Amino acid sequence: MTALRQTWQVYMRGMRVFRRQPAYLGMTLFQPIIWLLLFGALFKAVTKIPGFHGSYINFLTPGVVIMLAVFSAGWTGMGFIEDINGGVMDRMLASPVWRGALNAGTVAYGAFMIAIQTAMIVLLALILGADFKGGVGGVLLLIVIASLLGAAVTSLSNGVAMLARQRETLIGAVTFVQLPLTFLSASLMQGSLLPGWIKTVSKFNPVNWAVEAGRSVAMEKTDWGLVGSRVGLLAALALLCAMFATRAFTKYQRSL
């Protein structure tokens, strides 16, 4: 109970920034539009590649949802670095607050952002003529899947932030990981058209797990076996990353 209340308080910290900084809010809302339109225009011709089936907007939408989840979650750790620099982190750690709540609150906030961005993308995709076979339930499941991946990335980002304590290091780590993970997956290109080695690598890529499962629930006749296994993998990963983030607090305190 206390853990939940404390998680809620940490979540509210993020929400306050979101509500009170109009520029931030605007960027969060419009970023999805830009990505979807940009990639939609850029990759329109891929439908002409032999072996590609279906409409590209149907194909692309879940890919962009997952990609944005990774992108926005990756930067969460910046908040921790600001907290460290401002003395907020030390104050929180000198209190009996449950360490897990400090991470879980930002994960919850990340899930909220992912939900909003996904809703924006879905709306725009509908206007562009996408056909969501999974219906409302499928879209909701897509949000859950994106949030699970987002949770893992958020925790990872938080943990790295606590260990590195420097913006530059976190920026380096995030940019190093984000784009390769996105492109080593079927986010933007149909899995059967990926080069062999990328196909192999993508089997171990959590971004690809999320894309496959998300596409299946939202756009296709859902393959529940595939969705179940991918969601299981993502949940396990999210838990592992949360443990890493919580342990990072102890590491950080050792170094004080």
Add this chain to the structure above:
Amino acid sequence: MEVAIEAQGLRKTYPPAVTALDGLSLAVGTGTIFALLGPNGAGKSTTVRVLTTLTRPDSGSARVAGIDVLADPVSVRRAIGVVGQKHGSDPEATGRENLVLGGEFYGITGRELAQRVSEGLERFGLVDAADRPAKTYSGGMQRRLDIAMGLLHRPQVLFPDEPTTGLDPEARVDMWREIERLAAQELMTILLTTHYMEEADRLASELAIVDRGRIVAAGTPEGLKSDLKGDAIHIELAEPGDAEARLALERVAEIDEVALDEVTLDGRTLRARARDGGAAIPAVLAALEAHGVRAASVTVARPSLEEVYLRHAGRAFHQAEIGYGEVAA
């Protein structure tokens, strides 16, 4: 004396080879204001971080409010309030939201929390600013919010780390009054760190001088000063040639009329200690004159904490601060 804080042989080194604490021990009586006085980098903040469970020492032990900080850090956290050197408040949140956040972290909820939050806002003069983001607060208001947050869960021991650094003189005096009030009326034990001699002198019922990770002297401000046994005499020599200065040192040390102690030479400054500084001056000047050494200025100082520091740390306080700056840069 009932002991609220005690530390034994605390040691901590940071890689590669910075010794922050070098066997530091201290004891603080319940309900007293205890000041850790020392230049930047002396180990004061590290001591506070260990006592507030923020970090662990490499070796040594400590108890706060009767609880072992290493064995049961969570219970210690419930018993203490921490006011860090940096502002601990969330700049994006309002004063009220910051207090609520802090309270929830200590498991205080509902009506109880709401009441304590409004009490805190009132007591620290933040009612009008309660619903403004903390980043819009002045330095003094920020500090008051920090203290209000540190007190919300009614701790037995409060740790203000450099509580008045960066405050204007008026806000500083306000902070002093508040700290005195907490100790006097609420019988709270307060361990503060400061590098202001004046602050330690005014506030502390007991103080410890920290230098290079150890406590080099401890006692009441009055006791430490009277241990110096007499006034300090400073003589600036007019011709600061090395030979003249050394000659002057010898001459002054040989004076028989008055008993001088601790005659030292530091550049062109000659220092000595006499039971009655004013009475010793004529004899000292006469001795210098007789050997052709001229004095540019003479000052006699009543014993001060500055003097106490000089004596126990073996160097002047401001020099220690400068030295630290060079190392840090």
